[in-house]
Amino acid sequence: MTTHYDQPAGEQAGATAWGPPPAAPPRAPEAGEPGRPFARRLWRGRPEDPRWARPAFLGLLATTLLLYLYDLSASGYANSFYSAAVQAGSRSWKAFFFGSLDAGNAITVDKPPASLWPMELSVRVFGLHSWAILAPEVLMGVATVAVVYGGVRRRFGPVPGLIAGAVLALTPVAALMFRFNNPDAMLALLMAVACYLVVRAVEDGRTKWLVWAGAAIGFAFLAKTLQAFLILPPLALVYAVCAPVPLKRRFGQLAAATLALVVSGGWWVAVVELWPASSRPYVGGSQNNSFLELTFGYNGLGRLNGEETGSVGGGGGTGMWGETGWDRMFGSEVGGQISWLLPAALILLAAGLVATGKRKRTSVTRASFLVWGGSLLMTTAVFSYMAGIFHQYYTVALAPYLAAVTGMGAGLLWEKRRETWASITLAASVVAAAAWGYVLLDRTSDYLPWLKWLVLVGGLAAALGLIFAGRIPRRLALGAAAVGLVAALAGPTAYTLSTLQQGHSGSIVTAGPAGASTMGGRGGGPGGGGMRGGFPGGMPGQNQQNGNGNANGGTQGQNPQGNGFPGGGMPGQQGQQGQPGQNANGFPGGGVPGAGRTGEGGMGGGGGAGGLLNGASVSAAAKKLLETNASDYTWVAASVGSQNAASYQLATGDPVMAIGGFNGTDPSPTLAQFKKYVADGRIHYFIAGGGMGGGGNSGTSSQISSWVQSNFKKVTAGSATFYDLTRATTSG
Numbered sequence: 001m002t003t004h005y006d007q008p009a010g011e012q013a014g015a016t017a018w019g020p021p022p023a024a025p026p027r028a029p030e031a032g033e034p035g036r037p038f039a040r041r042l043w044r045g046r047p048e049d050p051r052w053a054r055p056a057f058l059g060l061l062a063t064t065l066l067l068y069l070y071d072l073s074a075s076g077y078a079n080s081f082y083s084a085a086v087q088a089g090s091r092s093w094k095a096f097f098f099g100s101l102d103a104g105n106a107i108t109v110d111k112p113p114a115s116l117w118p119m120e121l122s123v124r125v126f127g128l129h130s131w132a133i134l135a136p137e138v139l140m141g142v143a144t145v146a147v148v149y150g151g152v153r154r155r156f157g158p159v160p161g162l163i164a165g166a167v168l169a170l171t172p173v174a175a176l177m178f179r180f181n182n183p184d185a186m187l188a189l190l191m192a193v194a195c196y197l198v199v200r201a202v203e204d205g206r207t208k209w210l211v212w213a214g215a216a217i218g219f220a221f222l223a224k225t226l227q228a229f230l231i232l233p234p235l236a237l238v239y240a241v242c243a244p245v246p247l248k249r250r251f252g253q254l255a256a257a258t259l260a261l262v263v264s265g266g267w268w269v270a271v272v273e274l275w276p277a278s279s280r281p282y283v284g285g286s287q288n289n290s291f292l293e294l295t296f297g298y299n300g301l302g303r304l305n306g307e308e309t310g311s312v313g314g315g316g317g318t319g320m321w322g323e324t325g326w327d328r329m330f331g332s333e334v335g336g337q338i339s340w341l342l343p344a345a346l347i348l349l350a351a352g353l354v355a356t357g358k359r360k361r362t363s364v365t366r367a368s369f370l371v372w373g374g375s376l377l378m379t380t381a382v383f384s385y386m387a388g389i390f391h392q393y394y395t396v397a398l399a400p401y402l403a404a405v406t407g408m409g410a411g412l413l414w415e416k417r418r419e420t421w422a423s424i425t426l427a428a429s430v431v432a433a434a435a436w437g438y439v440l441l442d443r444t445s446d447y448l449p450w451l452k453w454l455v456l457v458g459g460l461a462a463a464l465g466l467i468f469a470g471r472i473p474r475r476l477a478l479g480a481a482a483v484g485l486v487a488a489l490a491g492p493t494a495y496t497l498s499t500l501q502q503g504h505s506g507s508i509v510t511a512g513p514a515g516a517s518t519m520g521g522r523g524g525g526p527g528g529g530g531m532r533g534g535f536p537g538g539m540p541g542q543n544q545q546n547g548n549g550n551a552n553g554g555t556q557g558q559n560p561q562g563n564g565f566p567g568g569g570m571p572g573q574q575g576q577q578g579q580p581g582q583n584a585n586g587f588p589g590g591g592v593p594g595a596g597r598t599g600e601g602g603m604g605g606g607g608g609a610g611g612l613l614n615g616a617s618v619s620a621a622a623k624k625l626l627e628t629n630a631s632d633y634t635w636v637a638a639s640v641g642s643q644n645a646a647s648y649q650l651a652t653g654d655p656v657m658a659i660g661g662f663n664g665t666d667p668s669p670t671l672a673q674f675k676k677y678v679a680d681g682r683i684h685y686f687i688a689g690g691g692m693g694g695g696g697n698s699g700t701s702s703q704i705s706s707w708v709q710s711n712f713k714k715v716t717a718g719s720a721t722f723y724d725l726t727r728a729t730t731s732g
Helices: 038-044 053-069 080-091 093-098 116-126 130-156 158-169 172-177 184-204 207-229 232-242 247-274 291-305 335-355 364-385 392-415 420-443 451-467 474-500 620-627 642-652 671-679 700-711
Strands: 635-640 656-659 683-690 712-717 720-728
Touching (some): 053 474, 158 172, 158 392, 172 184, 172 474, 232 364, 335 364, 620 683, 642 656
Parallel strands (some): 635 656, 635 683
16 A cells, blocks of 8 residues: 555555545445445545545536536637648548648648547547637646646645645636647646656556556647657656666656657657658648658757748747746746646645655655656747747646646645645745736736735735644644635636636637737737737737637737737738628628738738738628639649638638648649649639748749739639739649
């Protein structure tokens, strides 16, 4: 029987304030004794648990589910880039396998396809709509809460497990991304599973747990490539040092886990690399049609050093993706997303390691802190210093680790509260959470201005009680702990509720109320409004949220098109004001759900920047134009940039080719390939405007745009401009 907190030999592992020892195995039924019915086991849980433990856990999951499902459709198609890929994968199994953006299989998204598969299967069953796309993400969020609870509960008891689960569920960026269709939800779930399994492996030294952990990380690679490997060093090191088996066996087990990782993540890569390039879609985000290049370049080392080939630019320390440095997670760009309990978690992590410092090598309690805490520190360090593309929502990867460390540390120090150092440290963690919560709330001074004082005063009062927690009556100590927990969670809970009350769309989304997160230099942009993406008022094509999930109001102080450029947008591009009411698709705001406004007029060389991060507003006239004789073509249209193409594809339900991929900078298709597609009658229209494009006049997208403009008849539908590729104006 495993003793609670690895108690030294001779100490009795009796009941604690959190309940009986959590790791004790359940009693097996005696001969002739019937087993407990499944429903009773589900509700009652383990026989050694308090009666309230399993109902409380199920209540936590149910509450998380209801919160995350609340008004889920407000985000519409959320990130139309991935929603278009989901639509394509629900229509074509080839697109499903490769992660194509369109059912014609011209180009893939710039990630592996694993995160798309649950959504695509959902859409195949329930049809294409917001709930079918986003509900699988919600379920992943609930599952992640369950995994974190289970990981903490096994060693520290049900109350620390509940604290950890609640901290995760109420982290603002978690509430955002577990209701959004980016790959981060699946990544966070699988990383939490990997940590859980490694701790299980340390408990008994069984190979199967480590192999399953390797498989989880390998599959996470198929969700978001190399980010899945960030926690490999601490996990491998902890097992190599702490596992209760001989050293030679430990290395053999790690080799088996590595093999499982390679097989789990490598089978798909091998198929893509060996598949003839002529019969599969182009690998989006790469410059040489190679997934390996995408993995180690644009999605790999380029994210660290800022040299992503084909990107719109890296950070370089203080660039458009924010200022790097040790305090990045606490700055105005990121702090309100994830850092509410980060100071407290770091204190609790240090305390946990100190408290277990003299335990035996195989201490599972210490290994738990090392696994979850090591993952937290490693990921935080990489995020803090990566100079390439960085978005605030990436920090959802930290949420499971932070939550687990918080629950474990609070539980361990509470058990040791009669020791002066433990009670003082526990009080210090509450002060840190309350003080930092005050600072974050003060950054949005117009948002619930009274709350910051409640958090600060409540936290200080609770800390005073916790200092004497080992000397005052137990009820008073529990009351102080409860007040401290409420004070610590009040700020992130408020931001989480604010996040749930509004829709989010586009490529860059943030949690919390308006003004909770700005991107760029710490001093903010012109007018004190901060800089979003390094551009005054917003990245091109990015619009502020107005509370209903539709970006139909431009950034204040900028042009009415809302593209962030003063004076009316990029040259050669005409913006478009979102219209209230319903559009032809039945969605409020006059556009495709999940898409902001982008310019639809003018060629602008390779296409203006308006469609880089958000999609286009598709009018009824444009939709009707593209749907006419759509079945006669492989692609009803082509457009520079994936977001612009995605919007038209979602509006019509028919494939739209994204020239140049997400940024419009991928060399696909080449001008010669595009001319052949047109000659073969496979593309009907070319959509003017679109994404960033690249390479000036020599880039592929610019060459195609210029050739189309010079050789085909212009057609207008509503305010949008198209070129009919079946009606040449010259012999070109």
